[in-house]
Amino acid sequence: MNKLVSMIVSIPLAGMIIVFSLVNRDPVTLDFWPLTLTASIPVFAIILISLMIGVLWGGLAAWLAAMRPVDEGHDVFWVGIAAPEQVLLADLRKALIQVDVSDVAVALAGSALLLLLFWRLGGFRAGGEEVQEPPSVRLHRYINQGEGSSVEFKSTVRTNLRAGKRGKEIELAWLKAVVAFLNSKGGTLLIGVDDGGRIVGIEADGFENQDRCHLHLKNLINQHIGAEYSSFIQISLVDVDGSTVVLMECQPANGPVFLRIGKNEEFYIRSGPSSVKLSPSQMISYVLQNMKS
Numbered sequence: 001m002n003k004l005v006s007m008i009v010s011i012p013l014a015g016m017i018i019v020f021s022l023v024n025r026d027p028v029t030l031d032f033w034p035l036t037l038t039a040s041i042p043v044f045a046i047i048l049i050s051l052m053i054g055v056l057w058g059g060l061a062a063w064l065a066a067m068r069p070v071d072e073g074h075d076v077f078w079v080g081i082a083a084p085e086q087v088l089l090a091d092l093r094k095a096l097i098q099v100d101v102s103d104v105a106v107a108l109a110g111s112a113l114l115l116l117l118f119w120r121l122g123g124f125r126a127g128g129e130e131v132q133e134p135p136s137v138r139l140h141r142y143i144n145q146g147e148g149s150s151v152e153f154k155s156t157v158r159t160n161l162r163a164g165k166r167g168k169e170i171e172l173a174w175l176k177a178v179v180a181f182l183n184s185k186g187g188t189l190l191i192g193v194d195d196g197g198r199i200v201g202i203e204a205d206g207f208e209n210q211d212r213c214h215l216h217l218k219n220l221i222n223q224h225i226g227a228e229y230s231s232f233i234q235i236s237l238v239d240v241d242g243s244t245v246v247l248m249e250c251q252p253a254n255g256p257v258f259l260r261i262g263k264n265e266e267f268y269i270r271s272g273p274s275s276v277k278l279s280p281s282q283m284i285s286y287v288l289q290n291m292k293s
Contacts, residue, residue, distance in 0.1 A: 135236040139247050142188050143197050147273045150187035152177045155194050157205045157213065157246065166205075174248075175224050175259055180268040180275035181250035182225075182232055182257040183286075187270060192245035201243025210237045210244060217246065224260050229253055256287050 133141075142151050154174045160167035174189055181187035192202040207213040217235055221227075236247040258265040267283040268275045278286060 135238045135247050136240065138188075138249075139190065139238050139240070139245060142190060142247075143193060143199070146197060147195070149270050149272055150181075150185065152187065152189050152273070152275075153193040153195055153197065154189065154191045155200055155204075157191055157202055157207075157216065159204045159206070161204060171220055172224075172259075172261065175220060176266075176268050176275045176277075178221070178233065178248065178250055179225060179257050179259045179266075180270045182229060182253040183268060184252065184270040186250050186252045188250070189248040190245060191248065192243065199240050199243055199245060201240075202246060203243065213237060213244070213246070217248075225257060226260075229257055256283070 145151055147153055152174075154170075154177070155161060156170060157174070158166050158171050160170055174191060177187075177189050181189070192200060194200050202213065205213070207216065214235060214237060218230070221230060221233060232251045232253050234249045234251075236249075238245045238247050256267065258267055267278050267286075269278060269286060270276070
């Protein structure tokens with residue numbers, strides 16, 4: 001009877017945990033203060049781990065509270081019985097090695113539910129494909145990383161904040177960074193983040209909506225870099241506390257990439273935190289060197 005009650009209670013409870021996990025699997029960033037350490041953990045994992053810690057702590061407290069010192073003031077006495085070990089442990093050994101069908105059924109049902117949860121969360125992927133973090137998590141990771149050879153910040157897409165108006169030089173500035181990333185080892189451009197790593201958003205650019213902004217970015221890339229390289233550039237627009245940030249992740253291109261400005265073509269690579277323009281002879285040497293490596 002107890003086994004049946006255990007199955008009736010445990011199987012629906014496991015199902016509820018799975019549904020709860022699937023609904024609350026979005027990651028959140030934990031800051032382990034005072035250590036300079038952050039981690040991205042799903043919401044359900046934080047809640048379940050907290051519950052497990054609470055149950056273990058409560059069980060330990062109850063166990064300690066149940067312990068009582070031997071009170072010598074009571075009229076009690078202890079009786080010791082000597083008997084062969086085989087006699088005392090015979091029944092216990094039988095209970096330990098006895099296979100209970102209900103226990104096996106519960107174990108199999110629990111395993112099946114865990115496998116279902118693992119599958120729904122993307123645990124089974126062909127070729128060992130990694131699960132990509134959400135754009136918001138990647139965005140904060142890049143900001144924490146800071147500007148360098150593979151990360152660059154820009155405040156706006158097209159607006160000169162000092163002049164208070166749109167300027168083509170602002171667009172060309174981040175396009176140079178994209179070309180440099182494509183010609184180097186790849187990198188990430190964040191637009192809507194100032195040089196200090198503070199999120200300012202792209203609201204100053206005055207786009208009607210995110211679709212308009214995304215279309216403008218794609219048109220500029222096609223015009224000045226080339227539509228054939230769009231597959232090496234992943235664009236995401238991320239909402240952070242009411243501000244929109246452009247997350248542009250670039251993979252190394254399969255050939256030299258040029259920035260077209262009018263009738264001129266310019267070749268850029270990354271050198272530390274900067275995008276450096278190479279002369280024709282430097283470009284040829286760079287391309288040949290990369291072909292050898």
